Amino acid sequence: MKTKAITVAFACFSLWVSILSCQNSGQIEQAQYFINGKLAYELHCQNCHGAKGEGLKLLIPPLTDTAFIKANLGNIAGYIKYGISGEMWINGQLYNGEMPAETHLTPIEITYIINYIGNSFGNDIGFYSLEQVENDLNAYTAR
């Protein structure tokens, strides 16, 4: 009887540990993507969009429009890789500039950047996977 209780307790404990470690490895991966994303952002995005994602007046849109980011999440990878031009409403302001293409960026670099932008500047999209980015890029038609 006592042995059985110990076995059950041990089983519960190991289940708890494995769940916890799973969660941790997921969190660690997300943190790695975020840090790599910060570095890639500084290199490829920050000149224009600013260290706080603040943009530049009406010339360059900020990255702080959480509703826009959420609504266009599936297109962000395409915007980054292929650039974007034409009218865009961000934070209630009309922008009509041109973001140059960054076709040299690999899907994993784009994934890092999306994880950084998506979880900074007030955005909170959670983890965005490489598979999602690859699917987004395959489905994307440049506008």
Added chain:
Amino acid sequence: MSKVVDGQTVVDTLYKTLPDFEFLNQDSARVTAETFDNSIYVADFFFTSCPSICPIMHRNMLRAYEKFKNHPEVKFLSHSIDTKYDTPSVLKDYAVKLGAEGPQWQFVTGSREDIYGIAPEYMVFAEKNDKVAGGYEHQGWFILVDKNKHIRGAYDGTNTDEVEKMMKDMDILLREYEN
């Protein structure tokens, strides 16, 4: 340079004097050295479609502009080095979107020879180069010029600390004229 004063050789600073110039601004109006008479001003070189350092430069320049907004003795002069694309109307659109309305901040264009000729006078390197992003290679210096058209300082326009220092130097320079 050195000179002899009371039998002693002393070293004196000789500031570089800028030559006269003539450009067109964002309102298609003529801008010359005279436009900046009785003002100190900050000059830089940029182009509107610049994907590299220009947005940082003008994010920083905007801080100085906002600090000295409407100051009658402070002006700003941004030369476009993309003389083909950056016409006065393109410059006007850029200035308005940047929030720089009115004549205090002049955005100018001119002939290739004139723009690329004045850059070295401000000791700034600018050249067309198809190998770099955007097609033009240039340095991000902000050049502080006094009322005598002398260069008094050069600051890295991409570095917020240096631009902070520039704003302090502008205060000091303005104080020189107070009496």
